[in-house]
Amino acid sequence: MAQLTKEALIKIRRQLHEYPELAMHEFKTHDYLLATIKEMNQQFLEIREIKDLPTALLVYVQGSDPQRTIGYRTDIDALPVTEQTGLPFSSKTPGVMHACGHDIHMTTALGVLDYFADHQPKDNLIFFFQPAEESENGGKVAYELGVFKDKWRPDEFYGLHDNPNLPAGAIGCRMGTLFAGTTEVNVDLIGKSGHAAYPQNANDMVVAAAQFINQVQTIVSRSVDPIEGGVITFGKLDAGTIRNVIAGQARIEGTIRGLTQKMIEHIVARLKQVANGVAMSYGAKVDIQFNQGGYLPVENKDALTKRFIEFAKQDPQTVFVETAPAMTGEDFGYLLSKIPGTMFWLGVDDDSQLHSATFNPKESAIPKGINSIVRFLEHRMAD
Structure with missing residues (x-):
């Protein structure tokens, strides 16, 4: 990929995992993400912070010959769970844990952003590092603050959620509703x-x-x-x-x-x-x-999702699994009710389930996920 090697990505994920923060209080997380992004090639990047949503971050990547603006969202908050994994990089924040894998989400997003910082995309890209997915519906808050206006409004939006029931690095998706x-x-x-x-x-x-x-x-x-x-x-x-x-x-x-x-x-x-x-x-x-707040059903847009699934099925470097809808909630549903897009799964192969104190996703999913997402976005931009 780019300057972020597999080893560097694992280090980032573990540092994020050690210092989880609850919704609307992700200040250390925000600062760490910002510092990491500032180390990337800045030639095509524009970083934006939001006064009224201070833990959020947006990064605009200028396309070389843009036909559209493509958004990619990752959530950054953690859960009020006391970690019981026994890992050497376990949470150092008492009673708080990345038990839903948002550390995996953030690291994957950073890897994709890092690639396009060094390889200018054809289309414009917007990366949204969103606070408060687990509670406080940060996506809805951002939208109602008018964050996605003018050049900062994506024409289409994508995002992932990790899935312990899929092989590490596999991509899962379906037409219609992904999350309730x-x-x-x-x-x-x-x-x-x-x-x-x-x-x-x-x-x-x-x-x-x-x-x-x-x-x-x-x-x-x-x-x-x-x-x-x-x-x-x-x-x-x-x-x-x-x-x-x-x-x-x-x-x-x-x-x-x-x-x-x-x-x-x-x-x-x-x-x-x-x-x-x-x-x-x-x-x-x-x-x-x-x-209900911002926790609407995550209803994938038909045309975009069909294109995404067709790519994942034919891409030799992507393992694709068609999944059933889940009754868990996700506030990306609110953004998809305003901007067409697709949410998909990234397999992390773990016996423990999401939100459990022993959740320990396989880190091998990170570089595989980055590779599949980069390849999809380049495929999409070639249309």
Whole structure:
């Protein structure tokens, strides 16, 4: 490739891994990325920082004969997970870990950028080092700040996510939705507390909450087309203070997952109907709130994705795997709802799954991923 050798890339990945930072606090990460980029050939590069999103970085690569501007996004934040890998370069930030592989993502992006810094691309390229993917929807924040305007607006956008279930360095993709959209759900049920011995004088929200949860189970099983995908999970229920007092309030917290925005909106509508029904049946106030933010389904653009998959299948240096959609969320979906593009997987072959404390992706995926992405971008620019 370019000046970043395999050994240099591994060193970068391990240094990023040692100092993970949470969403919107990636200041050391930002400084490290900026210093690394400034060491590259600057002839074709323009670096941009964003005052209102200070941990973000954009790099513009001037094309030699541009017909379009191609965007490439990588996320840079980590998770509140205490690492248990035992690696010599384990996280030195207490309670924080790159358990989703964003250190792999960043290193791969740096490798691709480094190549095009030394080999001027035909088309313009924009590299977006995005904060706050795991929470705070950094992609949506950047878009709403007007970051992608004028020469900084890509005509098409690409990005990857590592995948422990694919061989190291393999590229995975599919037409349509790659990742589900996600929406947080909070339900507050308000009745009347009272003595356990006199239920007739109270309005029990434990019973109302139980009925709400039971009825919600029928939404996916009876209101969603079995061919399509939808998930509703309530992972938290708080009610009451002591065993002999009837709970006058209850709070349920959960998440919706859907492979299309239409499906998420359908599930939201049905949840509202169930909430209204429980409120009427139990004479309670039921307040249901939804927060989707930027976590829309990652819906790959048909024409661009078809071209990407066709390249990956015929490229002798790329191992391609057609993948199924995943119910995990990714805020790249918001950017793809505004700018056409494609997200794909990079295999990292690990027994541990994403977000686990023992996640240890194979570093051999990095140079292979860089090679496949560079070859695709050069192929795309030749069109």
